[in-house]
Amino acid sequence: xxxxxxxxxxxxxxxxxxxxxxxxxxxxxxxxxxxxxxxxxxxxxxxxxxxxxxxxxxxxxxxxxxxxxxxxxxxxxxxxxxxxxxxxxxxxxxxxxxxxxxxxxxxxxxxxxxxxxxxxxxxxxxxxxxxxxxxxxxxxxxxxxxxxxxxxxxxxxxxxxxxxxxxxxxxxxxxxxxxxxxxxxxxxxxxxxxxxxxxxxxxxxxxxxxxxxxxxxxxxxxxxxxxxxxxxxxxxxxxxxxxxxxxxxxxxxxxxxxxxxxxxxxxxxxxxxxxxxxxxxxxxxxxxx
Amino acid sequence: xxxxxxxxxxxxxxxxxxxxxxxxxxxxxxxxxxxxxxxxxxxxxxxxxxxxxxxxxxxxxxxxxxxxxxxxxxxxxxxxxxxxxxxxxxxxxxxxxxxxxxxxxxxxxxxxxxxxxxxxxxxxxxxxxxxxxxxxxxxxxxxxxxxxxxxxxxxxxxxxxxxxxxxxxxxxxxxxxxxxxxxxxxxxx
Numbered sequence: 001x002x003x004x005x006x007x008x009x010x011x012x013x014x015x016x017x018x019x020x021x022x023x024x025x026x027x028x029x030x031x032x033x034x035x036x037x038x039x040x041x042x043x044x045x046x047x048x049x050x051x052x053x054x055x056x057x058x059x060x061x062x063x064x065x066x067x068x069x070x071x072x073x074x075x076x077x078x079x080x081x082x083x084x085x086x087x088x089x090x091x092x093x094x095x096x097x098x099x100x101x102x103x104x105x106x107x108x109x110x111x112x113x114x115x116x117x118x119x120x121x122x123x124x125x126x127x128x129x130x131x132x133x134x135x136x137x138x139x140x141x142x143x144x145x146x147x148x149x150x151x152x153x154x155x156x157x158x159x160x161x162x163x164x165x166x167x168x169x170x171x172x173x174x175x176x177x178x179x180x181x182x183x184x185x186x187x188x189x190x191x192x193x194x195x196x197x198x199x200x201x202x203x204x205x206x207x208x209x210x211x212x213x214x215x216x217x218x219x220x221x222x223x224x225x226x227x228x229x230x231x232x233x234x235x236x237x238x239x240x241x242x243x244x245x246x247x248x249x250x251x252x253x254x255x256x257x258x259x260x261x262x263x264x265x266x267x268x269x270x271x272x273x274x275x276x277x278x279x280x281x282x283x284x285x286x287x288x289x
Numbered sequence: 290x291x292x293x294x295x296x297x298x299x300x301x302x303x304x305x306x307x308x309x310x311x312x313x314x315x316x317x318x319x320x321x322x323x324x325x326x327x328x329x330x331x332x333x334x335x336x337x338x339x340x341x342x343x344x345x346x347x348x349x350x351x352x353x354x355x356x357x358x359x360x361x362x363x364x365x366x367x368x369x370x371x372x373x374x375x376x377x378x379x380x381x382x383x384x385x386x387x388x389x390x391x392x393x394x395x396x397x398x399x400x401x402x403x404x405x406x407x408x409x410x411x412x413x414x415x416x417x418x419x420x421x422x423x424x425x426x427x428x429x430x431x432x433x434x435x436x437x438x439x440x441x442x443x444x445x446x447x448x449x450x451x452x453x454x455x456x457x458x459x460x461x462x463x464x465x466x467x468x469x470x471x472x473x474x475x476x477x478x
Contacts (some may be wrong), residue, residue: 001406001422001464009424009463010401013335013368016299035344037299037337072381072395073337074425096401096425119402246347253298253320253344 004141007121010074010097011142011205014038014228018218018249019207021045021232024063025070031235034245038074038097040230041067046103046150047233047272050282056104058086061093068094076123081288082108084117091120097142098122100135102287103149103232112288115139125209127160127285129167129196130186134289136204137189143202145226146285147210150233152274154211154220156285161208161224172200210285213238213271215251215264222255239269291477294319294328296354298344300336300369304462308470322353330363330477333370335424335460338395341369342385355386363453365473371456372427379430389454390433397428397445397458411440411448414472421447421459428458 017037022028023045031039043059044052058079068075074096079086081100086107090098100113102125115122116139124135125146132143145164147157171182171193183193195203208221209230218229229252231245238244247264254260277283290313295305297318309316317328325331331354333341345351358364358374366374373385377392398404406422421442429446432438440448440457447458455476461469 001420006404006406006422006424007401009422009460010404012301012304012463013337013424014300015336016302017337017340032339033343035340035347037340073339074401091402094400094402121401249340250344250347 003119004139007141008204010121011123014074014142014207015205016253017228018245018252019076019228019230020235020245021230022067023236025066027236027241028067028071030242031245032071032073034242035249036073036245037228038076039067039071040076040078040099040232042078045233045236046284047152047237048150049103050150058083058089058104061089064090064095065093078104079113080104081106082111082113084113087113087118087120087122091118095120100124100140102146102284106287112138123207125285125288126164128163128186129171130188131289132164132202132206133186133188133192133196136192136202140204142205142207144207144209144230147208147212148277148280149210149284150275151211151277151280152213152234152237152272153277154213154217155277157208157211157217157221158224160210160285161221161226164206165225168196168200168202171196212248213274214268215247215261218248218251219255219261222252228252234272237272239271244268244271290314291329291474292317292327293474294324294331296331296333296341296370298336299340300334301367301460301462302334305332305334308462308467312467312470312474314474319350320348322348322350325350325353325357325362328362330365330473331357332473333364333366333373334462335368335370338369338372338385341373342383345373345385351386355388358386358388358454361453363455363473363476365455365457367457367460367462368424368426371429371458374454374456377431389451389456390436391429391449391451391456392431393427394430395427396425398423398426401425407442409440409442413437413439415468417468419461419466419468420464422463423447423459424463426458429456
């Protein structure tokens, strides 16, 4: 079994779990105690990146290492789209997963990182099937729908998940002779389009991301067919992060049990304040192609 | 046909489900205590042991599951499942079900970059080679009385059994090979 298979396998172990953005050791410990299946180490959560503006880059390796030492669950970290040297640096410090992320300011407006050149696994964002398959073609071993990070507004996450599902259904239902045309239209590798046609799903695990702020949001994304969720600003920008984190973890497991979800949603304190998508200055989901 | 439970919180659940179905048995995704009464055996899948340990406590499954296992319910822990069953964790102060006489080191091989696969014959299970897939895997550092070692890789114990309890550091459910699952099912009375 090759490295790429093993990297896809790690994503399989994360399924049904919640991956939480954390900015320091204390938050990482809260996330682990709440039952996160992994943490994403970064200097600022997306809602602060949005507020502060400027260029957002890979986090300080020292801060990432401190988080790695503080928890036993896998630690992920973000690199800018196309910034393969940031990726080399994260690989050198033994990170478990790299997120080539539109939340950071892109470093290359033509190319994403050639992920086949790395031993360490990558997760990448997508808005539709073509984008997902392009990233997988470049070597991503996990996909997440982009949503719109740092907004606390789940509408874009839902849009991207529905689009992905619709695209998969279309490819699955298409006659075999239509696949090359679909590959051309979607800008996706033919062999991967063929895989989706035959299997009715992506060849890697898919999580939802970008705007999930409540247990109900997490369960919504799970019912729409994702295999786990990323929660960024939604936890540590809320009134009671530990409690909300625990509730979102349970909601991701019991996503089909409304009675349990009702129980979990009670008395969680203030959620993060949300943003209207139409009023955003920057749509992160439009970064990358 | 046996009803084989899979602890259904998080991790490689569907992979076990497919293999159980492939052998003509019925998988049951266990998320509620009352489901423990209808199953003939249970698999604790790979995933994050801290996540599963915490959910066992929060959902009220920890005590009844422990009782069932002590009472003889056949259980197979893969990777994280091995950690849940161990009486001692070398690099963690918290144990979970704590029913099997083994000491286990979590993430024993390092980060994801150190994940690997290899092939080996496990004589007690089958005479043919089985692919062993290790993902951020644990291994057993100490076995006490009553525990039978089934497999060692590079001098580390990676599979063992004790009565109704079976543990593997590796993930047979990530391969096409059903040998290990057949072996586990053969332990159900």
